[in-house]
Amino acid sequence: MKVSVVGAGNVGATCANVMAHKELAEEIVLIDIKEGLAEGKALDIWETSPINLFDSKTIGATNDYSKSAGSDVVVITSGLPRKPGMSRDDLIATNAGIVKSVTENVIEHSPDATIIIVSNPLDVMCYCAYLTAKIDSSRVFGMAGILDTARYRAFLATELKVSPKDIQAVLMGGHGDTMVPLPRYTTIAGIPVTELIETSVLDGIVDRTKKGGGEIVNLLGTSAWYAPGAAAAQMVESIVRNQHRIFPCCAWLQGQYGMKDLYLGVPVKLGKSGIEKIIELQLNDSEMELLNSSANAVKEVMGVLDGMDVF
Numbered sequence: 001m002k003v004s005v006v007g008a009g010n011v012g013a014t015c016a017n018v019m020a021h022k023e024l025a026e027e028i029v030l031i032d033i034k035e036g037l038a039e040g041k042a043l044d045i046w047e048t049s050p051i052n053l054f055d056s057k058t059i060g061a062t063n064d065y066s067k068s069a070g071s072d073v074v075v076i077t078s079g080l081p082r083k084p085g086m087s088r089d090d091l092i093a094t095n096a097g098i099v100k101s102v103t104e105n106v107i108e109h110s111p112d113a114t115i116i117i118v119s120n121p122l123d124v125m126c127y128c129a130y131l132t133a134k135i136d137s138s139r140v141f142g143m144a145g146i147l148d149t150a151r152y153r154a155f156l157a158t159e160l161k162v163s164p165k166d167i168q169a170v171l172m173g174g175h176g177d178t179m180v181p182l183p184r185y186t187t188i189a190g191i192p193v194t195e196l197i198e199t200s201v202l203d204g205i206v207d208r209t210k211k212g213g214g215e216i217v218n219l220l221g222t223s224a225w226y227a228p229g230a231a232a233a234q235m236v237e238s239i240v241r242n243q244h245r246i247f248p249c250c251a252w253l254q255g256q257y258g259m260k261d262l263y264l265g266v267p268v269k270l271g272k273s274g275i276e277k278i279i280e281l282q283l284n285d286s287e288m289e290l291l292n293s294s295a296n297a298v299k300e301v302m303g304v305l306d307g308m309d310v311f
Helices: 010-021 037-046 088-109 122-133 145-160 199-210 212-220 226-240 285-306
Strands: 002-006 027-032 057-062 073-076 114-117 140-142 245-254 260-271 274-278
Touching: 002 010, 002 088, 010 027, 010 037, 010 226, 027 037, 037 057, 073 088, 073 226, 088 114, 088 122, 088 285, 114 122, 114 226, 122 140, 122 245, 122 260, 122 285, 140 260, 145 199, 145 226, 145 245, 145 260, 199 212, 226 245, 226 260, 245 274, 260 285
Parallel strands: 002 027, 002 073, 027 057, 073 114, 114 140
Antiparallel strands: 140 245, 245 260, 260 274
């Protein structure tokens, strides 16, 4: 089993480190365009193997995709953060060019790989990778919902003073302010969360979840990496170990929830073939209204990419 991570920044390196600790593959390859970065981080991770007792070999390469050849799964974290003075359209254009180029290289060397997108803006970058890869959409999808639900569950665990291990939750929609947390599908050891917490407090946690990425940026001056990296690694684990776990992922919809030709966060079953099934929940009217609103926001961003001379 071989897994590659393109982008050896904080998120990519964290993802590789978590995967190595869990021994998810015999070989984990880190690739980056910055000379020596991937090699240095891969070597640093490998040097922890005698301490943390794992056998997964981590290898780094500077812009050499031949080292990733034959990967079963590829995680793409490449892209630039939004900088002062940069418009949303500028960010999309820049990162679409990066993701397109990376995806072309991935498919050339690993045509049978499942591709997990982490690059932002997440929903439209999934769309970009799908258009580029020209493979079944079950093998091109994005990590967002696992991160968002992790934040939601962590906040609930803190408020309720319970173990995060006992909290299950579903979150749908786009990655950002229009995401749709679903308290009706949130439980603590099987107990509906609404029986354990006041509505006003829960509403505050939902709002904090929507702004979770921004909260980290305000504290650190940069975006998060521990939780995003671990979330991507969890997706890889479900695929390489064929666990059939149900996670919220950014998936290509073809009629589900009444939506078509759209990447959006929905619950899916993940196994060795990628997305094995998109699960359609019986949403009530208010939940469906929120999901439609989120979908419209994502469509608007996808439309920006469609209007660019990228493909």
